[in-house]
Amino acid sequence: MAAVQETVDQVKAIDVDQYKYGFSTELEVDKAPLGLNEDIVRLISAKKGEPDWMLEWRLDAYRRWLTMREPTWARVAYPKIDFNDIYYYAAPKMNAAPQTLDEVDPAILETYKKLGIPLREQEILAGVQTSKVAVDAVFDSVSVVTTFKAELAKAGVIFCSISEALKEHPELVRKYLGTVVPVTDNFYATLNAAVFTDGSFVYIPKGVRCPMELSTYFRINERNTGQFERTLIIAEEGSYVSYLEGCTAPQRDENQLHAAVVELITMDDAEIKYSTVQNWYPGDKDGKGGIYNFVTKRGDCRGKNSKISWTQVETGSAITWKYPSCILRGDGSRGEFYSIAVSNGMQQVDSGTKMIHLGKNTTSRIISKGISAGRSQNTYRGQVSAHRKATNMRNFTNCDSLLIGDQCGAHTVPYMECNNATAVFEHEATTSKISEDQLFYCQQRGLNPEEATALIVNGFVKDVLQQLPMEFAVEAQKLISISLEGSVG
Amino acid sequence: MLEIRNLHVSIEDKKILNGLTLTVHDGEVAAIMGPNGSGKSTLSYVIAGKPDYEVLDGEILLDGQNVLELEAHERAAAGLFLAFQYPLEIPGVATMSFLKAAMNAQRKIRGEEEMATADFMKAVRAAADGLGIPQDMLRRGLNVGFSGGEKKRMEILQMALLAPNFCILDETDSGLDIDALKVVSEGVNALRDPKRAFLVITHYQRLLNYIVPDTVHVMAHGQVVKSGGKELALELEATGYADYKTLAA
Ligand SMILES: Nc1ncnc2c1ncn2[C@@H]1O[C@H](COP(=O)(O)OP(=O)(O)OP(=O)(O)O)[C@@H](O)[C@H]1O
Ligand SMILES: [Mg+2]
Numbered sequence: 162m163a164a165v166q167e168t169v170d171q172v173k174a175i176d177v178d179q180y181k182y183g184f185s186t187e188l189e190v191d192k193a194p195l196g197l198n199e200d201i202v203r204l205i206s207a208k209k210g211e212p213d214w215m216l217e218w219r220l221d222a223y224r225r226w227l228t229m230r231e232p233t234w235a236r237v238a239y240p241k242i243d244f245n246d247i248y249y250y251a252a253p254k255m256n257a258a259p260q261t262l263d264e265v266d267p268a269i270l271e272t273y274k275k276l277g278i279p280l281r282e283q284e285i286l287a288g289v290q291t292s293k294v295a296v297d298a299v300f301d302s303v304s305v306v307t308t309f310k311a312e313l314a315k316a317g318v319i320f321c322s323i324s325e326a327l328k329e330h331p332e333l334v335r336k337y338l339g340t341v342v343p344v345t346d347n348f349y350a351t352l353n354a355a356v357f358t359d360g361s362f363v364y365i366p367k368g369v370r371c372p373m374e375l376s377t378y379f380r381i382n383e384r385n386t387g388q389f390e391r392t393l394i395i396a397e398e399g400s401y402v403s404y405l406e407g408c409t410a411p412q413r414d415e416n417q418l419h420a421a422v423v424e425l426i427t428m429d430d431a432e433i434k435y436s437t438v439q440n441w442y443p444g445d446k447d448g449k450g451g452i453y454n455f456v457t458k459r460g461d462c463r464g465k466n467s468k469i470s471w472t473q474v475e476t477g478s479a480i481t482w483k484y485p486s487c488i489l490r491g492d493g494s495r496g497e498f499y500s501i502a503v504s505n506g507m508q509q510v511d512s513g514t515k516m517i518h519l520g521k522n523t524t525s526r527i528i529s530k531g532i533s534a535g536r537s538q539n540t541y542r543g544q545v546s547a548h549r550k551a552t553n554m555r556n557f558t559n560c561d562s563l564l565i566g567d568q569c570g571a572h573t574v575p576y577m578e579c580n581n582a583t584a585v586f587e588h589e590a591t592t593s594k595i596s597e598d599q600l601f602y603c604q605q606r607g608l609n610p611e612e613a614t615a616l617i618v619n620g621f622v623k624d625v626l627q628q629l630p631m632e633f634a635v636e637a638q639k640l641i642s643i644s645l646e647g648s649v650g
Numbered sequence: 651m652l653e654i655r656n657l658h659v660s661i662e663d664k665k666i667l668n669g670l671t672l673t674v675h676d677g678e679v680a681a682i683m684g685p686n687g688s689g690k691s692t693l694s695y696v697i698a699g700k701p702d703y704e705v706l707d708g709e710i711l712l713d714g715q716n717v718l719e720l721e722a723h724e725r726a727a728a729g730l731f732l733a734f735q736y737p738l739e740i741p742g743v744a745t746m747s748f749l750k751a752a753m754n755a756q757r758k759i760r761g762e763e764e765m766a767t768a769d770f771m772k773a774v775r776a777a778a779d780g781l782g783i784p785q786d787m788l789r790r791g792l793n794v795g796f797s798g799g800e801k802k803r804m805e806i807l808q809m810a811l812l813a814p815n816f817c818i819l820d821e822t823d824s825g826l827d828i829d830a831l832k833v834v835s836e837g838v839n840a841l842r843d844p845k846r847a848f849l850v851i852t853h854y855q856r857l858l859n860y861i862v863p864d865t866v867h868v869m870a871h872g873q874v875v876k877s878g879g880k881e882l883a884l885e886l887e888a889t890g891y892a893d894y895k896t897l898a899a
Contacts, residue, residue, distance in 0.1 A: 597701070597702070599738050599739075599740060601698075601722060602734065602740075603752075604721070604723045605698050605699075605722055605723075605732050605734075606748075606752035606812070607727055607753075607756035607759065608751060608752060609721070609723045616740070617740060619743065620741050620743035620791065621742055624742070
């Protein structure tokens with residue numbers, strides 16, 4: 162298994178520190194004053210040159226947010242966040258909107274190069290990358306570049322930053338923004354509505370199969386800065402798109418907040434496949450620093466027989482609070498959630514999904530694989546509900562936990578709500594440990610303990626990895642092994 | 651050649667091996683018999699390098715090299731193979747992938763090139779055919795849902811592929827039906843070689859009709875209490891272990 166070997170080589174190549182994306186980039190930055198008030202909200206909106214209705218939308222969210230409280234039901238613990246000790250806007254100083262890569266600060270391009278993110282179309286075309294992927298690169302609060310826009314436009318696909326969409330396609334944004342995750346949905350989503358700075362916008366017209374993978378790469382660089390991105394994807398009738406997001410951040414002693422909102426909408430017979438490889442800085446082994454990843458992701462299967470599929474590989478962040486969900490409104494629609502959540506060191510993960518069955522003959526499938534090592538805590542929290550009208554809905558849930566060592570914890574919290582007698586729920590859950598005997602068996606055949614662990618873990622997550630696009634599956638596999646580095650022995 | 655001298659081993663403060671001495675020469679097939687709990691599996695684990703066992707005294711030399719200084723995977727790369735009494739399951743890892751990972755891991759430790767995938771597949775297919783293992787089993791998770799007999803065959807398949815120079819078979823015959831016993835024994839016999847030695851742990855003379863040993867050793871209370879030729883196994887079949895149990899005590 163070459164990939165295992167590669168993984169192990171890579172693990173060895175990393176010195177004391179396992180997090181290889183921990184470098185930071187020195188740049189001239191345009192920053193808002195510290196803290197949050199109405200003026201900051203106005204400033205963000207002005208920086209983006211937004212229409213008035215958008216500013217009003219933000220201010221309304223901000224005022225609502227002031228009356229809200231942080232959720233406390235998740236199984237995570239952290240000191241109270243001082244929301245006035247965060248910078249809500251930080252952007253590298255550059256031309257207002259770079260039209261070509263040559264106008265982008267070389268230091269930023271260098272950053273993405275180091276991260277292995279292809280931004281130069283010609284390199285991708287020259288075959289460096291096996292298949293074509295269009296990238297929207299978001300650096301701190303702004304999108305710095307989006308590739309392959311012209312080619313996508315030929316197919317009628319809109320792929321740009323949400324700031325640009327607000328300028329170029331305001332009617333589309335206005336029509337759909339906040340219709341899946343309402344402004345007042347929850348504390349962090351409301352905060353995001355007030356201060357979101359950038360993110361991606363995707364629109365796939367009727368009957369179009371997006372000609373390439375789309376992806377957004379989020380990078381937090383600045384100190385003490387929150388990242389609040391907002392992503393909106395609309396798939397019109399009979400269309401299809403596969404979208405991937407990746408995330409990293411420098412190693413910092415203090416915690417940083419990332420509170421994103423993602424909204425997906427599928428019309429009749431449309432399909433969105435949304436994959437995430439989340440590798441924010443997890444903090445050091447004692448739990449110092451790291452990203453608080455408090456994210457609201459929700460898809461609305463608005464049309465008949467439409468489909469939304471979430472696949473996530475979560476290895477980073479000090480705390481993850483994230484439940485990508487599907488509202489299965491259209492009759493015959495389908496929601497899927499495939500998750501690998503790895504926690505090591507002092508990481509805390511509380512993640513899962515919600516499948517809300519509203520329409521007839523709706524189906525959902527949940528496959529969750531949690532891997533806990535070190536002194537981490539890993540909770541799967543999932544809700545499946547069958548509405549009164551959801552005749553013949555079916556859900557299948559399988560959540561497996563794998564423990565490495567005996568100081569970590571795995572927890573499974575399923576909620577089920579059934580208001581229709583024809584509904585069918587299936588639920589399977591297992592918890593297992595990598596046993597000493599399994600490790601020794603592999604070792605007896607020549608694998609060292611790290612290789613053996615990587616192999617066993619890869620076997621455990623195989624069902625989910627298979628859901629990722631090929632190139633990313635290989636990346637994800639490496640990432641999982643790296644995250645578990647130091648957990649055996 | 652494997653030389654074990656005066657081996658004392660304990661686990662969780664329980665003394666299991668009590669000054670065991672045993673030599674197995676190149677090309678030799680040595681059988682070990684002995685009552686339940688006498689320490690046969692323990693001996694095989696200690697030779698293979700399973701953690702948790704405390705070696706209090708003695709030494710184990712493989713071709714003159716002190717294996718107690720090596721970790722289990724290094725011993726494997728040095729040519730030591732243990733066919734487990736209870737092979738482990740590795741869910742989600744296709745048998746074929748596991749075999750390849752093991753093969754290449756050993757090669758890397760020895761500083762050899764990885765085997766070309768095509769050559770590897772060919773070798774696996776040939777070995778599987780010889781042992782009556784259907785190809786589709788190679789795509790299934792290693793040992794997952796395999797029957798007892800299938801697991802044992804899979805151990806011999808791995809042994810054939812990894813071509814070790816010292817093979818320990820811990821009760822490979824238990825759980826095998828009569829036909830499988832023949833197939834597995836033929837598999838082992840095919841691997842007999844002047845440069846390869848075997849340590850065959852078994853409770854039954856029957857296996858030794860197929861894999862004819864050069865020497866037979868009786869273990870009791872963590873020691874080798876009697877050694878002889880293949881006729882010793884027949885003798886044991888008739889008399890049982892009663893004499894030896896008291897002898898060591
Ligand atoms: N982890 C352990 N802790 C305590 N005692 C142990 C442990 N492992 C093995 N033993 C004991 O060591 C003794 C030898 O066990 P071993 O498995 O080596 O016997 P064996 O000769 O292989 O027996 P069998 O013929 O039944 O396979 C037994 O009494 C067993 O209970
Ligand atoms: Mg035994």
